[in-house]
Amino acid sequence: MTEAKLLVQGIPPEPLDRPFTVIGHSISRIDGVEKVSGTAEYAGDIQLPNMLCAKILRCPHAHARILKIDTSKAEALPGVKAVISRNNFPDWLTYWYLIPQFAFPEIVSYVGQEVAAVAAVDIDTAERALKLIEVDYQELPAVFDPEEALKPTSQKVTPLDVPDSTCPRAPAAWPVGNLYEGKTDIHTRGDIAKGFQDADVVIEEVYNTSYQFHATLQTRSSVIDWDGENMTVHDSCQGVWQVSQDIAKSLGLPMEKVRVVVKYQGGGFGSKAGAQRYLHYASRLAMMAGRPVRIELTRPEEFISHPHRHATKTYLKMGVKRDGTLTAMEGRSILNLGVGSTYGNQKEKLIETAFELYECPNVKLEQVAVYTNTPLTGYMRSVMRAIGDFFLEAHMDRLAVEIGMDPLDLRMKNYAVFGDQVKKLPYSAKNLDKCMKISTDAIDWKHRDRFVEDNKNGPIKRGIGMASYMYDGVGMAPFKASADVVIKRNGTVEVLAGVVDIGGGQATMMAMLAAEELGVNVNSVKTVWGDTGPTQFAPGTHASRMTAEMGPAVVQAAANARKKLFELTAQRLSAEPIELRSALGKIQVSRDQQRSMSFEEACQLIPDGEEIRASGSRKPNPKDIVFHTFGSQACEVEVNTDTGAVRVLRVASAHELGKVLNPKLVDSQHYGGIIMGIGYTLLEDPEFDSKTGIMLNPDLHQYRIPTSLEVPEILPFNIEAPDPFFAYSAKAVGEAPIVPVAPSVRNAIYHAAGIWINSLPITPDAVLKALGKSK
């Protein structure tokens, strides 16, 4: 960093003028001991005196009108302490990431929707009470297929989402028919008719992707404590401040009366951003009963009740010249929202990758979002990007084969330099070409036809494929990200960050940033996180935004704290504060390094009973620069043409992230994304009954996620490039590595076995069908 460009409120701190001492080192995560010794406390581990258990009654129909609910027998059951339903809360709105939703509407719109909830002294009693609740339903016709739902004659779905133009995630208007907000999103540039005329080859395909479920190992759990005035929610969420906001709004409490605490949480992957529906019911029950309430969802409930990755269908047509120049692209993506979604601020994300990843002068892409009588959809590890990358990168390989060009060359040939091809806005940094080169070299792309001879014999065919991607994770609205750094007299440092460590090592990274900026060892820094009590408002840990958004705030807070400490120290060292430098726990005068004192000694100068406290706040990204992260993966697969089984053998994953804060933690994100991506691509196959809308495999036996046996050899590469807007240039990694897995594996399957498969997941059955071996 040369120029002070850090994205913070006020004057950015000067970049450090010394080599890093903490950043870039593979430091073990600071909460490792708790996690390996079983002492890490997750919400479901908490038992409070007098605690009740809550259970939710769910609707067995995909679409029905509730004519009557009789809860009297349940209420009369000894041990039942509170029962809620539309009888006592008919107009209640809950909030999910500030999207208003009906809590107990008259019309229920998917199998599994909440109809009533009970709190009782133990779980057996609560379950028995559910069975005593009598509900009269009038069944209504339901629609599950989004294209069906778009027809004017279709049954109209009653979505859970209530329009709210003040909330960027909520719809701005009611649907028209079942079309979200009554309109589609269209991105265009140039003249596609002319573009297709200019093409030598035009290819049209249809791509389908299935739902993907988060399948976090910890099922959603919370313990809610209500003392008659204040609420404490011990939660397993990804954003304590967002949950506090949602719950306060839903229960009509001021936000400062809803404290949300997460000590540890067992996986989120986007699904635990914002307060989820179950939590509203449980909180209400705690208020009514005046006792603490614990709620834990069962594994089947996990599948049917929380928002997951959308299913999509995309019609894509692209034109290319024989020399590889893309001339036109036209597409229409249909997105199944289910009965509600965090779709609002994901608008255009599905088609944006296709719009910007390659240079193409003539483009028209349309995104159509549709409500159906299927479960809620929402954030999940690169929720839209993973889908958008699949159809684009699949199509790119198809074009390359049609014109007889190396797929890597085709991508390089159409490399997009600008972040907005019409306005010609620059990217803050883009080294996708490097990523492509490194990932393909690692897998010996040049000799990728080395398998051709062996593939002629026997059922096992090997092949190599690749895909590139772009990802966000660099700061997004709505914006408020602040952190505090506290230096204590005993020489310890605290970073107060209102975020959640969801397993990415966020707490460790915050501590490292503060340690680097203060010039102390990381062991003397503690991160206080996951608690709205002592922290300032911060974003939820999702959308891979933590480092990019909170990083600058933490660095600024630490720089401000250091400044205050230097002011105390300067006189002792007979120097001006500006002359002081600190590193590895030592403060020195820059022009005379003999004059120094330890950080601990300096802290002794803090007056008794006081501490140094300083704040930092991120500012939004400037509008005239485009911020993204980029990457590329190449993989080697093995296809068994007798059984249809596909094995991914090796994946080389190159991701451009600015600066690696902690190599060990970053590599773990490559592993996590790629392994989940393999599940998405090959294994995870949710099935719904087409007549009833019932999920047929809401369990981890039949909805299969990857085990240790499906894991390929993974070669992570992190491409660094200065991006002074961020904390030491560090941007995002978390979600990105899942994005190109599906297209690169799919392209490798073609390379191995000569079959194009355009639907996810690519099950053995789908492979055999494509080979003409099964119907």
Next chain:
Amino acid sequence: MTSIGELRLHMEPKTLVDENRHQNQPRRVRRIVLSINGDSHSIEVDARSTLAEVLRENLRMTGTKLGCNRSECGTCTLIMDGRTVFSCTILAVEAEGKCIETIEGLASGSDLNPLQKAFIKNDALQCGYCIPAMLMAATALLRVKMEPTEDDVRQGIAGVYCRCGAYPNIVRAVLDVSRGQVDC
């Protein structure tokens, strides 16, 4: 969506409540003695309770986690008489007289054992929720196979899901320990 006909019955509250709970059985309290990590615990339990429930709720040993409560995910894995078992699918009364080992027994005081250290060193943990089970599965494996191959390790932990995808590091950590390569 495939049609397999009317499935409404299948959907009645049954799948939405926890099937593994023996709710139709009458509650019967029994006193049992469990041997856990070398200590004897004499406790009164509901005869319907699973071992995982008794550990977590009665004994407050919450290191053992639950992820499905019906033998799907392996999160509740612990060691009973030397073998890994899913504690969500064993009744506490069945565990009487058996030698039970849980995550709480791995460290001596605040001294982590080599496997635990290797997990930290290799970043073999993300959210950490599967880690107690992974550690117990790896412990059981290393007792029967002191020099496992990578394949042995993968097989040995295959009964435990890790949705965070820490598998490559977990395998490395176990191999490190088997090769004596932990120096923390």
